[in-house]
Amino acid sequence: MTDTASGPLAGIKVLDLSRVLAGPWSSQILGDLGAEVIKVEQPGQGDDTRRWGPPFLEDGSRDSAYYLCANRNKRSIAVDLANPEGAELIRQLAAQSDIVVENFRVGGLAKYGLDYASLSATNPGLIYCSITGFGQDGPYRDRGGYDFLIQGMSGLMSVTGRADGEPGGGPMKVGIPISDLVTGLYAAISMLAALENRHRTGLGQHIDCALLDTQVSLLANQASNYLNGGLMPRRLGNEHPNTVPxxxxxxxxxxxxxxxxxxxxxxxxxxxxxxxxxxxxxxxxxxxxxxxxxxxxxxxxxxxxxxxxxxxxxxxxxxxxxxxxxxxEIPEILADPQIAARGLIHRLSRSDGTEVSVLGYPAKLSRTPVDYRRAPPRSGEDTAEVLAERLGLTEEQIARLKTDGIVAETL
Incomplete structure (x- = not known):
């Protein structure tokens, strides 16, 4: 079935080539705001986070709870990008899309003709967002970036945790993958800004988001204390570096x-x-x-x-x-009456009837509220539907692609 979104981004088409968290988090935000998001996964494997458990859903998919947090309001197709015919399917979908999101290593999609230069040549209005650990240039551009590494490299862990010399003192990461999540937020903000620019100019652009850049930008008052006052930031446990008590x-x-x-x-x-x-x-x-x-x-x-x-x-x-x-504790806040009053927890049904719980979009839009149209999909469950609807492929053509291993349906 086609999307029936009514949010502020209704009608915007997003092709999501990303996996794990930063990219999927950004595309979920766009989906919550009404965009039609097509998630592209590797046949036979799917998004890495589907296996990041326990806990797992007790259904045929055995998808992890981790995966469920970042993939609602999307349809999933499974296409082998390494196969020239599979890459051509993605090029055709990108030609009809407003936004492409990807988090491959720098230059990793160029060999398939799925980089920004290739896709924008046929779709100059395309907004193409690349999310990497260290960005498209600089001496670290070819390194893989993971949240834990970025928390440490960025300086965040040097100001998180109990002070040196105290019991339990030493560097500590934040209890959520904050570098991934906030990069996803910045990516979404940047894509919305690029959409507004396209409204005026008709032209898309390439967005380069790096986890390290994002996390360093979030040092905020701690970095400003050092840059503008020479104060060396340090771990203070639960104390504040500026305001006391x-x-x-x-x-x-x-x-x-x-x-x-x-x-x-x-x-x-x-x-x-x-x-x-x-x-x-x-x-x-x-x-x-x-x-x-x-x-x-x-x-x-x-x-x-x-x-x-x-x-x-x-x-x-x-x-x-x-x-x-x-x-x-997390169970306490999830049961808190304020959270209930704000309607932050939602129950959604997957295509097989399995119910999942998700935390909703936190902002309230008075005229174009967020809606929750789709539970996080099973891997590739929408492959046939999307290829028929968007590219006009027949049942026979889709069947042949499945037989040849170029596309797949639900794992």
């Missing part, structure tokens, strides 16, 4: 998060915990002083906070309109 504290029955962003909040919080005179101490009168004397401040605050029950302190902070909370 902005960290976790131990109550009698567990930890609470205290995130105070200005002097007024600091004065109100210290009064709440029974230390109303603390802000009058010359060391703590402003944030700069609290930053210089953070250990002394923590030593003064910890005994007062330790007398509280965590739920009572969080409730008191909420009543005083002070930012605070608890560290949730």
């Amino acid at each position: 902005y960290q976790d504290f131990a109550c009698a029955d567990g930890d609470v998060l205290v995130a105070l962003g200005n002097d007024r909040q600091f004065r109100a919080f210290t009064a709440l915990i029974g230390l109303p005179d603390l802000p009058d101490d010359p060391r703590f009168v402003d944030n700069a002083g609290r930053n210089r004397h953070r250990k002394e401040l923590q030593d003064a605050m910890r005994p007062a906070i330790a007398r509280w029950q965590s739920a009572d302190l969080i409730a008191a902070m909420e009543a005083a309109k002070l930012p605070g909370g608890k560290v949730n």
Whole structure:
């Protein structure tokens, strides 16, 4: 069946040659916004992440939960790009597409005639997004890039984790593949910008997204502290390098998060915990002083906070309109009434009736809301449908392509 999207990108055709996470994450965003996304997979193998488990779905596909997080609102076709006839099918699909997304190694698609230069020659309005570890140029261009490596190389792990010398101190990666995910976000933003430019000029363009570039750009205040103030960023655990106090504290029955962003909040919080005179101490009168004397401040605050029950302190902070909370386990936040009220979790049915749960698109568009049309597909399940619908191939032609191993249907 054809897409019946009503979102802001309805009618935009995306050909997704990417796999794993950064590319699929970007194309899922476009699909959520209404674009028709065709995911191209290798016959007999499919996207690598289909086997990144456990856990796996207990159905015929045995697809992993990991794969399900980044592939809704897509149709899947399985085509052998290394076969000249398979590459020709992809060229024909690209000629009808608005956007191509790929994450092959630099130059990897040129030998199949599927690079930007080849495809844009017949489709000058094509927007072609390449996602790699290190970009299309520079001394590292030929290296493979993986999220864990990028987190370390970018400097992110040097500011993540407990401080050296503390129990458990040392570099630590973020608990989600943040470099992949944010590169996917930047790729989606860039493709939308290129679409807007094409509306004015009629011309597409090549977008070069690199995981390392993205992650370095996200160093944000930490990099600015160094570039503009000479401050050497370091690991501080749950503390903030600039704002104090902005960290976790131990109550009698567990930890609470205290995130105070200005002097007024600091004065109100210290009064709440029974230390109303603390802000009058010359060391703590402003944030700069609290930053210089953070250990002394923590030593003064910890005994007062330790007398509280965590739920009572969080409730008191909420009543005083002070930012605070608890560290949730993932099951707790997924069951939180705020998440339910925001409608962030969706149940979708796959073509065989298997239900899967997905986390939805987080922004609310008042006039063109996101819709959830398709569960993450089984590998190649839409091959015949797409080839017939988009390229006009007959059943006999498709059957021959299957027999020759050029295309395949569901694994």
